[in-house]
Each structure stands twice: as structure tokens, then as C-alpha cells.
Amino acid sequence: MINFKCDECSKPIQVSKEMAGKQGKCPHCASPLIVPAPLVFDIDETDVPDGKQITWVEGLAKVDVPMQPAGPKPVPLVDKAKSFIGTLLYWIFGLHFAAWTLAVILQAPVAAIPLLIATVLLLPPLCNMLMAKFQFDLQPSVRVIGAVVLGVAGMLLFSNHLRDEITAENKAAESAAAQKKVEQKKVDTDYLVANKPAITTQFQQLLDAKKIIEARNLLQKYKGLGDTDVDAMFAKVDAKVKDIARDEQTASLKAKLAQLGKDDYAGQETTYKALLALYPGNKEYTDKLAAASHEIKKASEFQQRRIGGEAWDYETTQDSMSQKPVTTAFIKSTNRLSFDFPYRGAQQAMLQLRKHPRWGQDVILHIQKGQFLCNSYDGCDVSVRFGNGKPKRFSAGEPSDNDSTYIFIRGYNSFVSELRKVDKVYIEAQFYQEGAQTMEFAVDGLDWK
Numbered sequence: 001m002i003n004f005k006c007d008e009c010s011k012p013i014q015v016s017k018e019m020a021g022k023q024g025k026c027p028h029c030a031s032p033l034i035v036p037a038p039l040v041f042d043i044d045e046t047d048v049p050d051g052k053q054i055t056w057v058e059g060l061a062k063v064d065v066p067m068q069p070a071g072p073k074p075v076p077l078v079d080k081a082k083s084f085i086g087t088l089l090y091w092i093f094g095l096h097f098a099a100w101t102l103a104v105i106l107q108a109p110v111a112a113i114p115l116l117i118a119t120v121l122l123l124p125p126l127c128n129m130l131m132a133k134f135q136f137d138l139q140p141s142v143r144v145i146g147a148v149v150l151g152v153a154g155m156l157l158f159s160n161h162l163r164d165e166i167t168a169e170n171k172a173a174e175s176a177a178a179q180k181k182v183e184q185k186k187v188d189t190d191y192l193v194a195n196k197p198a199i200t201t202q203f204q205q206l207l208d209a210k211k212i213i214e215a216r217n218l219l220q221k222y223k224g225l226g227d228t229d230v231d232a233m234f235a236k237v238d239a240k241v242k243d244i245a246r247d248e249q250t251a252s253l254k255a256k257l258a259q260l261g262k263d264d265y266a267g268q269e270t271t272y273k274a275l276l277a278l279y280p281g282n283k284e285y286t287d288k289l290a291a292a293s294h295e296i297k298k299a300s301e302f303q304q305r306r307i308g309g310e311a312w313d314y315e316t317t318q319d320s321m322s323q324k325p326v327t328t329a330f331i332k333s334t335n336r337l338s339f340d341f342p343y344r345g346a347q348q349a350m351l352q353l354r355k356h357p358r359w360g361q362d363v364i365l366h367i368q369k370g371q372f373l374c375n376s377y378d379g380c381d382v383s384v385r386f387g388n389g390k391p392k393r394f395s396a397g398e399p400s401d402n403d404s405t406y407i408f409i410r411g412y413n414s415f416v417s418e419l420r421k422v423d424k425v426y427i428e429a430q431f432y433q434e435g436a437q438t439m440e441f442a443v444d445g446l447d448w449k
Contacts, residue, residue, distance in 0.1 A: 001017065001038075002014070002015050002016070002017050002019065002020060002035060002036065004035070004036050004137065006026040006029060006033060007031070007033065007139070007140065008026065008029050009026060009028050009029040011026070011028045011029075013026065013027065013028075015035055017038040019035045020035050020036065020037050021037065021132060022034070022035050034128075036131070036132075036135070036137045037135035038135070090122050090124050091122075091123065091124070093122050093147070094119055094121075094122030094123035095123075097119040097147065097151060098123070100151070100154070100155075101115040101119055101154075104154070104158050107161065108158050108161035111157035111158035113154070114151070114153045114157070115150065115151060115154035115155075117146075117150050118146070118150035118151045118154070119147075121138075121143045121144075121146055121147045121150070127143065185225065188221055188222060188225060189225050192222050192225060192227060192230065196227070196229075196230075199218070199219075199222070199230075200229070200233070202218060203215050203218055203219060203233055203237075212240050213241065215237050216237045216238060219233055219234045219237065222234075246278050249274075249278060250275065250278060250279075253271050253274055253275050253278075257271050265292045265293075265295040266292075266296060268288070268289075268292040269289060269292040269296060272285050272288050272292060273289060298444070302442075302444065302445055305442055309332045309348075310332050310334050310442060311331060312331045312443070312445055312446050312448075313329070313330055313331070314327070314330075314447070315327070315328045315330070316328075319356065319357050321358065322358055325357070326354065326355070326356050327355045328352055328354045329352070329354075329447075330351065330352040330353075331351050331441055331443065332348040332350050332441075333348045333349040333351070333439045333440055333441055334440050334441065334442050335348075335438075335440045337349060337367065337370070337437055337439070339369070339370050339431070339433075339434050340434070343369040343370045345369070347367060347369060347370075349365065349366065349439040350365075350366045350367075351363070351365055351439075351441050351443075353412075353448060360412075361412040361413075362408055362412060363408070363411075364406060364407070364409070365382070365396075365406070365407050365409060365427060365429065365439075366405060366406050367405050368405070369405070370404075370431055370432070370434065371404035371405070371431060371432035372404055372405070372407045372430070372431060373429075373430040373432055374396055374398050374429075374430075376397065376398045376402060379396060379397045379398075380395070380396050380397070380407065380429075380430065381393050381394065381395055382394050382396050382407070382428060382429045383428040384409075384415070384418075384425065384426070384428075385425070385426040386418040386419065386421065386422045386425055387421070387422030387423065387425075389418075389422075391426075391428075392418075394409050394411050394415065395409075396409045396410060396429075397410070407429065409427075416448070419446070422443065422444075423443065424440065424441065424442055424443065424444075425441045425443050426438055426439070426440055426441075427439050
């Protein structure tokens with residue numbers, strides 16, 4: 001007996017061995033099928049009583065399926081479509097694998113072997129013929145998976161083959177280039193030995209004519225051939241070429257400096273750094289670089305003070321009586337004052353320069369809370385130090401409304417003249433119950449006429 005399963009419904013079928021290779025339909029799902037060749041373990045003579053042969057129909061009857069009427073049974077249209085599409089896909093992929101096999105068989109025969117087997121698995125006539133000849137059966141899913149695996153293996157083998165070919169070609173090219181270089185070196189060496197006096201004379205003529213680049217190019221091909229005289233000449237001209245290049249860079253950088261504005265400290269810093277790279281340790285460039293960097297740092301600090309209100313700010317208002325402008329420049333102290341009750345809390349003092357159409361020019365010192373010890377009868381004194389100079393005494397007085405948070409420092413012209421010369425001003429004044437307190441002001445950057 002032959003025992004096998006339907007490819008479509010996977011249900012078991014048993015027929016006599018004489019039905020091998022014949023076409024029929026599955027008694028379960030009516031799908032068309034071909035009875036495979038019998039295997040040794042499928043043959044069971046004890047199943048046949050009295051040596052009586054079991055026909056195709058009797059074999060189908062063992063699975064309790066009613067006998068089919070005479071004549072072919074029509075196959076449903078859907079099943080026909082499925083069978084047609086499956087067969088078409090087998091052909092399409094099989095032909096693709098066949099094309100890959102033909103493409104690589106001459107370049108990499110080893111890679112073509114798995115592709116050829118995949119082609120056989122996918123092309124129905126070839127696969128069916130081999131299964132019938134060698135009496136084995138492969139499920140469609142096994143054939144597809146096997147073809148894919150073999151196809152991937154074949155392409156990997158082909159890729160490795162191409163990579164090996166490219167590597168071999170590169171090594172051959174490198175070897176040829178090295179051999180050519182050796183041959184060229186021998187030719188150049190022989191020529192140098194035979195023509196050294198003429199080459200030396202030509203080199204000296206170019207050097208005397210200040211054709212440095214031409215002289216260097218003349219010796220370039222003979223450099224490193226082992227001739228000490230040529231190497232020494234090349235080193236000499238190479239040094240001159242570097243000097244020329246450095247001089248050209250220097251001239252370009254100095255021209256750039258001439259075009260920069262006097263306040264373009266960032267541009268100056270960059271340029272002097274480039275000059276120092278060409279002339280390490282040059283004192284002039286070192287000093288100018290330090291000066292430019294100092295101005296950049298100073299400008300950065302000034303910007304930070306401006307953000308914090310510790311740089312000069314300006315205001316213009318109109319005097320209500322004269323209808324003329326009142327201009328004021330004011331700046332906050334960089335330090336804070338902290339008083340006891342009832343004026344607790346850190347505060348900044350404010351220094352003001354004012355030009356008033358009726359009251360003239362004034363220097364005004366102001367705090368937010370607290371009391372200056374300065375009355376309208378006796379007035380008071382403040383001590384002022386401009387930069388690193390010695391402290392100077394200035395007389396001061398209260399405003400007309402007796403507001404003790406303000407004092408007017410006398411001597412406007414002297415005060416402003418000294419203030420313009422320095423970056424910092426320190427003012428010491430007396431406060432009620434707080435004694436002498438010093439206020440610091442960063443006064444650089446004043447724009448005041």
C-alpha cells in the first residue's frame with residue numbers, strides 16, 4: 001500500500017502501489033493530485049486480503065469516502081485560480097533564480113551551485129520529475145523555504161567572491177605602483193649621477209635670479225635619492241620658500257590690521273594670535289595681543305554691569321518752567337550697603353551727573369533708604385578717591401526739600417574732570433547711626449558732554 005497526505009487538506013490517503021504516478025482527486029477536498037512513488041515503509045502486503053489487488057477507487061474507499069461517479073468531477077473556479085497563481089509564482093521565482101545562476105556561473109561556479117538547486121526546487125517540471133525518479137516527496141512550503149535559504153547562501157558566496165576579487169586587484173595595483181616607483185627611482189638616480197654638475201649649475205642660476213619656487217621644483221624629483229649635496233640644497237631652498245610664505249602671510253595680516261577699526265578688539269586679538277603663530281615670542285605682538293584681550297574682557301564686564309544696572313545710563317527730560325531739556329547720566333554702585341533697622345536690606349547707591357537749564361551742573365549722590373548726615377546749615381564733606389589716586393575732600397549739601405537720601409557734591413568741573421581719567425571712583429560719606437560707608441562705582445564708558 002502507498003500512504004500519503006493531500007497537499008491541500010493534509011488528510012491521509014491510502015491506495016495500492018499500482019496507482020503510483022497516476023493522477024486523481026483527493027477524496028476529502030477534491031483537489032487534483034498525483035500519487036507519489038511508494039516508499040519501503042509504505043508497502044504493507046498484509047493489508048491486502050488473499051493477494052487481491054486494491055484499485056484506485058478501493059484505495060480511496062479505505063478512508064470512508066463515497067465512490068465518485070464515472071467521469072471527471074468539475075474543479076471549483078476558486079481552486080483553479082489558486083492552483084494557477086501558485087504555479088505562476090513558482091515559475092516566476094524559478095526563472096529568476098535561473099537567471100541569477102546563469103549570471104554568476106562563469107564568475108563564481110561555487111556560488112552557482114546553491115542557486116541551481118534553488119532553481120530546481122522552484123520550477124515544477126524539474127522538481128516533479130526528480131521526485132518521481134528518486135521516489136521522494138517535498139511539501140510546497142519546504143520547497144519555498146529551501147529555495148530562499150539556498151538563494152541567500154548563493155548570493156553571500158557570490159559577494160565574498162567579488163570582495164576577494166577586488167582585494168586581489170587592489171593588491172596587484174599597489175604592487176605594480178610600488179614596482180613602478182622603484183623603477184622610476186632608479187631612473188632618477190642614474191640621471192642624477194650622470195648630470196649632477198649641470199643640475200647644480202641650473203639650481204644656482206635659479207637661486208641667484210630669486211626664482212625660489214622654480215629652484216625647489218628642479219630638486220623635488222631628486223630629493224631622498226641618497227645624495228647629500230642635493231638634500232642640503234633642497235633644505236636650503238625649502239627654508240627660503242617657507243620664509244617667503246611667512247612674509248606673504250605677515251603682509252596680509254598687517255594689511256588686515258590696517259583695515260580694522262580701532263575699537264575692533266576681537267579682530268585685533270585674532271590677527272595678533274595669527275602673527276604670534278608665525279613669530280612665537282615676539283614682544284610687540286604679545287603686548288598688543290594682551291591689550292586687545294584686556295579690552296575684550298573689559299567690554300564683557302561692562303556689558304554685564306550694564307545688564308545689572310551698574311553701567312552709565314542716560315535720561316533726558318524737560319524742565320516744566322523753562323521748557324528746556326534736563327540731561328542726566330546715572331550709575332549704580334557695584335557694592336551694596338546694608339543698614340540696621342529701620343533701613344534693613346541690601347541696597348545700591350546711585351551717582352548722578354545732571355545738567356539743568358536753571359540750576360546748572362550738579363553731582364548728586366543718592367541712596368534708596370537711610371539718611372546722609374548732612375544738614376542745610378553746616379553742610380558736610382565727602383571723601384572721594386579717583387582710581388588709585390589719593391583721597392580728596394569735597395564739600396556737599398542737602399537738597400532744598402531736605403530729603404536726607406540725597407546730597408549734592410560741590411565742585412562739578414573738578415569732580416567730572418578727575419572722573420573721566422579713571423575706571424573706578426570710591427566715595428565715603430557719613431550716615432545716621434551707620435557711620436562712614438564707602439560706595440564704589442565703575443565709571444568707565446562715560447559718554448557725557
